[in-house]
Amino acid sequence: MAAPLPASEPLSRDLERRLIAGLRRVLPHGCLLTTEEERRPYECDGLSAYRRLPLAVAMPQTTEQVRRVLTTCQELGVPVVARGAGTGLSGGALPLENGVLLSLAKLSRILSIDPANRVAHVQPGVRNLAISEAAAPYGLYYAPDPSSQIACSIGGNVAENAGGVHCLKYGLTVHNVTGIKFITIDGDEIALGGESLDGPGYDLLALMTGSEGMLGVVVEVTVKLLPKPPCAQVVVAAFGDIVHAGEAVAAIIASGFIPAGLEMMDRLAIRAAEDYAHAGYPMGADALLLCELDGTREEVADGIARVREIMERCGATGVRVSQDEAERRKLWAGRKGAFPAVGRLAPDYYCMDGTIPRKHIAHVLAEINRLSAAYGLPVANVFHAGDGNLHPLILYDANKPGDLERTEELGGEILKLCIAVGGTITGEHGVGVEKIDQMCAQFKPEELAQYHAVKHAFDPRGLLNPGKAVPTLVRCAELGAMHVHDGRMKFPELERF
Amino acid sequence: MDADLSDALAQTVRAAASGEPLQIVGGGSKSFYGRAARGKPLPVAGHRGIVDHEPTELVITARAGTTLRDLEAALATHHQMLAFEPPHFGAEATLGGTIACGFSGPRRPYAGSARDFMLGARIINGKGEILSFGGRVMKNVAGYDVSRLMVGALGTLGVLLDISLKVLPRPTAELTLTFNLSAEQAIAKMNACAARPLPLSAACHLRDTLYIRVSGSEETVRAAHAQLGGDRRTDGEEFWRGLREHQLDFFKTDTPLWRLSVPPAAPLAPLSGEWLIDWGGTQRWLKSNARPTEVWEAAAASSGHATLFRGGDRAGEVFQPLPAALARLHANLKRAFDPAGVLNPGRYSTAW
Ligand SMILES: Cc1cc2nc3c(=O)[nH]c(=O)nc-3n(C[C@H](O)[C@H](O)[C@H](O)COP(=O)(O)OP(=O)(O)OC[C@H]3O[C@@H](n4cnc5c(N)ncnc54)[C@H](O)[C@@H]3O)c2cc1C
Numbered sequence: 001m002a003a004p005l006p007a008s009e010p011l012s013r014d015l016e017r018r019l020i021a022g023l024r025r026v027l028p029h030g031c032l033l034t035t036e037e038e039r040r041p042y043e044c045d046g047l048s049a050y051r052r053l054p055l056a057v058a059m060p061q062t063t064e065q066v067r068r069v070l071t072t073c074q075e076l077g078v079p080v081v082a083r084g085a086g087t088g089l090s091g092g093a094l095p096l097e098n099g100v101l102l103s104l105a106k107l108s109r110i111l112s113i114d115p116a117n118r119v120a121h122v123q124p125g126v127r128n129l130a131i132s133e134a135a136a137p138y139g140l141y142y143a144p145d146p147s148s149q150i151a152c153s154i155g156g157n158v159a160e161n162a163g164g165v166h167c168l169k170y171g172l173t174v175h176n177v178t179g180i181k182f183i184t185i186d187g188d189e190i191a192l193g194g195e196s197l198d199g200p201g202y203d204l205l206a207l208m209t210g211s212e213g214m215l216g217v218v219v220e221v222t223v224k225l226l227p228k229p230p231c232a233q234v235v236v237a238a239f240g241d242i243v244h245a246g247e248a249v250a251a252i253i254a255s256g257f258i259p260a261g262l263e264m265m266d267r268l269a270i271r272a273a274e275d276y277a278h279a280g281y282p283m284g285a286d287a288l289l290l291c292e293l294d295g296t297r298e299e300v301a302d303g304i305a306r307v308r309e310i311m312e313r314c315g316a317t318g319v320r321v322s323q324d325e326a327e328r329r330k331l332w333a334g335r336k337g338a339f340p341a342v343g344r345l346a347p348d349y350y351c352m353d354g355t356i357p358r359k360h361i362a363h364v365l366a367e368i369n370r371l372s373a374a375y376g377l378p379v380a381n382v383f384h385a386g387d388g389n390l391h392p393l394i395l396y397d398a399n400k401p402g403d404l405e406r407t408e409e410l411g412g413e414i415l416k417l418c419i420a421v422g423g424t425i426t427g428e429h430g431v432g433v434e435k436i437d438q439m440c441a442q443f444k445p446e447e448l449a450q451y452h453a454v455k456h457a458f459d460p461r462g463l464l465n466p467g468k469a470v471p472t473l474v475r476c477a478e479l480g481a482m483h484v485h486d487g488r489m490k491f492p493e494l495e496r497f
Numbered sequence: 498m499d500a501d502l503s504d505a506l507a508q509t510v511r512a513a514a515s516g517e518p519l520q521i522v523g524g525g526s527k528s529f530y531g532r533a534a535r536g537k538p539l540p541v542a543g544h545r546g547i548v549d550h551e552p553t554e555l556v557i558t559a560r561a562g563t564t565l566r567d568l569e570a571a572l573a574t575h576h577q578m579l580a581f582e583p584p585h586f587g588a589e590a591t592l593g594g595t596i597a598c599g600f601s602g603p604r605r606p607y608a609g610s611a612r613d614f615m616l617g618a619r620i621i622n623g624k625g626e627i628l629s630f631g632g633r634v635m636k637n638v639a640g641y642d643v644s645r646l647m648v649g650a651l652g653t654l655g656v657l658l659d660i661s662l663k664v665l666p667r668p669t670a671e672l673t674l675t676f677n678l679s680a681e682q683a684i685a686k687m688n689a690c691a692a693r694p695l696p697l698s699a700a701c702h703l704r705d706t707l708y709i710r711v712s713g714s715e716e717t718v719r720a721a722h723a724q725l726g727g728d729r730r731t732d733g734e735e736f737w738r739g740l741r742e743h744q745l746d747f748f749k750t751d752t753p754l755w756r757l758s759v760p761p762a763a764p765l766a767p768l769s770g771e772w773l774i775d776w777g778g779t780q781r782w783l784k785s786n787a788r789p790t791e792v793w794e795a796a797a798a799s800s801g802h803a804t805l806f807r808g809g810d811r812a813g814e815v816f817q818p819l820p821a822a823l824a825r826l827h828a829n830l831k832r833a834f835d836p837a838g839v840l841n842p843g844r845y846s847t848a849w
Contacts, residue, residue, distance in 0.1 A: 116762040118692060139692065161638050172636065174645070175613050188822035195760035197605070197779050200802035200817035201827055202654070203612055206645035210638045227694045254553035256576060256666035296694060298716040355634045357554050387635040427636035435639070442639055446626045450834070454641050457829035470640065 008098040011078065016055065019076050023058055023100070026068035031106070033057035042101050045086040045093040047434055054095030059103045063219045066102070070217065071187040073100055079463045082213040084124065084156030087148045089351050090432025092160065092212045092468055102217065104155050110134045117195045118225045119178060124155025124218045131223060140225035143170035147336045155218045161210030163428040165261040165292070165335070168386035170226065174209040179222035182208060185459045194222060212430050213465045215458040229294035232260070234328050235307050237316040238285035242266055245287035246362030248314035249385045253358050257306055261292035262386030269338050269382040276341030279334030282318055289385065290335055338382040339393070346395035350407050354418030355427035358388040367417055368392055375410045389427035390418070431469045440476035448473060499546025501560065503627055503658050509539060510656060511625030513839040521652040521841055523562065523594035526587030530598055531651050531844045533811040541656065542591055547571055548659055555664050556616065556633050561593025561657040568592055572664055580608040580665040584741045593657040599649025602741040603699035603710070606776045612648035614663045620647060620655035623835025633661045652841045653849070654834040668712035671698065673733025674725055676707040680765055680774060683707040687777045688762045696721050699737055702774040703747060708736060740775065747773050753809035755783040755792055759801030766795040793817050814847060824848070
């Protein structure tokens with residue numbers, strides 16, 4: 001977390017004047033924000049520990065205006081940071097003081113719903129949930145459902161390869177987007193894929209997905225729509241011990257059956273969520289599993305029976321099955337509101353995102369509890385258990401001297417744990433600025449160099465979101481030297497996978 | 498015999514930078530695909546063996562030279578499968594070749610494609626460096642998704658060494674139903690079915706017959722049959738294997754075979770020749786002597802793209818020509834992975 005961007009060289013007065021004049025020429029009135037008051041709301045994304053005031057905020061209304069903003073910046077050599085809804089949790093949309101923040105918020109039209117081919121064509125600023133709402137009259141929906149789905153944009157989802165509760169069965173953003181249009185820093189508009197299942201050429205669609213605004217600016221997205229399952233029920237199981245809950249997750253996956261969603265909450269998260277959303281969770285439990293079954297009536301009945309049996313075998317102290325849609329929604333509302341709910345427990349929280357093999361969930365959670373006690377910082381766990389994607393939320397108070405530093409250290413320990421069991425530092429929130437130093441631990445210099453070469457193929461001058469996602473080799477070398485100097489390597493026992 | 502030849506292979510690639518370029522050869526079962534290969538053969542089939550299979554994690558990691566047959570046999574003992582149902586096109590087919598070609602079979606539109614199941618890969622780039630991307634967990638967004646970029650790149654961006662794939666449990670029951678319908682009617686029905694919550698796992702139309710496969714538990718399959726109607730086939734498994742492996746009579750021909758990838762509900766393109774419609778309408782096979790430019794124009798007019806899959810002129814272009822800016826990006830990427838152009842030169846395009 002202690003990984004702010006390197007200080008940026010301010011632009012010369014003359015360059016700044018030319019930039020603003022250039023942007024004024026290409027943007028309609030009211031679409032260029034330059035006063036401090038106007039720019040202030042854009043100083044951070046969902047990772048509010050880092051704030052930078054952008055030089056200017058450009059809010060184009062059309063694809064052509066996006067293109068001209070980019071070429072204006074390219075001609076003057078000014079960096080650009082794209083921003084969707086600003087809900088990202090890794091500082092990917094953190095602005096640069098010497099750069100333009102390019103907000104896609106005004107490109108928010110659903111261009112068309114095509115029920116025959118079961119796709120929707122949307123602009124990048126469209127909110128995730130709005131797609132399913134627009135598709136609902138056709139009995140269709142867009143499957144990936146990040147907890148932030150009422151706010152986050154589909155462009156941001158593509159840039160982060162966002163996941164959600166139902167991704168266990170239906171896949172991540174990368175599995176549900178069939179086409180995009182993006183604009184390169186040189187102003188070329190590139191179309192990839194479309195309504196068919198694959199496009200010609202290399203799989204640039206996969207490469208662009210999760211590329212954190214480093215390779216191009218997404219201006220249109222074609223998403224796959226699925227038929228709404230006729231039936232969905234959630235099974236909520238309480239456990240007296242978090243280890244048993246972790247074992248139940250591994251046992252469900254191992255049983256050869258994949259539920260629509262499988263989420264877990266620990267004691268602290270349960271309490272916070274219950275106070276916030278009144279979902280009706282059992283308050284005494286140490287851990288809850290929420291398991292969604294969907295499909296035909298037969299499939300759901302079959303799934304409930306299997307899951308119930310496994311949960312009980314693994315030591316569930318109580319199992320409840322939603323009886324109607326209202327109850328199901330209420331039970332999920334607690335989970336979906338868990339982040340803000342936990343947020344009310346302390347002045348600040350820091351959300352981690354490591355992913356691990358599912359068989360290690362019980363062990364890793366027990367270790368996190370031990371670390372939490374050792375650091376004296378409460379940690380709430382609420383996460384995508386079925387995919388092994390952890391979200392430990394560390395509660396701290398930034399105004400207390402030393403708290404942030406200890407939080408960072410604890411976070412580092414947790415990521416170390418994830419890598420040590422064969423996992424990764426980020427499952428869905430991205431590297432951004434937040435985890436840039438951990439990238440030095442997960443990848444060797446040749447791999448990072450290959451990433452830089454990929455970046456160079458799209459953006460040779462490094463003007464798109466510079467300093468994010470992939471650390472420079474110099475940065476890693478300095479970090480390494482620093483740690484060797486300290487006499488302790490950062491992640492000495494790392495496996496390279 | 499299982500063996501790890503990573504270092505020797507990397508050394509050969511490094512040497513090639515100042516010598517003859519390489520053509521990567523796996524089992525040779527897919528040498529018909531892409532443009533004619535040139536360069537000194539780099540055999541990779543010896544780099545074989547399952548490195549790790551964790552049935553309870555639904556993940557398998559294997560060396561690229563492992564045959565699909567061995568891999569699928571190992572999965573079958575745990576009632577698991579490669580859900581993209583890859584074609585083998587020969588007993589020697591390797592995992593690496595399958596991933597490099599990016600081939601998926603009949604289950605693809607409902608379960609996902611080869612790239613969808615890709616979790617991570619170790620590769621040798623054109624500089625002879627051994628690099629790892631992705632991992633063995635379900636979700637991983639650390640760094641660009643280079644492992645998925647390898648799928649379908651025909652070895653032009655890297656030599657695949659080890660590949661980690663997500664696998665799925667096998668359905669306990671499958672059923673094949675047939676309906677007597679014209680191509681137009683079949684396209685409409687396949688799409689209508691896909692818009693309903695049915696447990697489809699394949700849908701294909703050939704010569705006035707629509708074949709639909711449903712998969713799941715016994716109960717689910719029975720309920721789907723009741724909803725769909727149609728005639729129950731007993732030779733279903735054989736039919737889908739024949740389709741997947743291109744062993745149906747339709748494929749026994751010397752006429753050039755085209756693959757068109759189009760929106761699933763698109764009407765049939767006005768091209769001469771015989772059609773087989775697979776993947777619920779979105780993958781269409783065409784036997785035709787039409788000029789390549791004519792096929793590419795028709796595919797583009799249908800918002801899709803076309804590949805000269807088998808036969809025809811393998812010295813010319815075989816893939817849909819790309820718009821200039823996109824072609825430039827491809828050339829840049831090729832240079833980013835293989836600056837000296839030593840990996841499968843010309844296999845993908847005349848340009849690189
Ligand atoms: C309460 C809460 C819950 C969350 N739950 C989840 C969850 O369950 N699953 C999950 O995956 N994430 C979750 N997130 C994280 C976040 O919502 C996702 O990462 C989301 O995809 C970000 O979308 P955004 O529109 O807010 O993007 P932003 O934060 O604005 O930007 C994110 C990144 O994408 C880039 N970007 C944005 N738009 C474009 C574009 N059009 N073209 C190119 N690059 C672009 C930016 O430069 C930046 O690097 C949660 C966040 C919060 C606050």
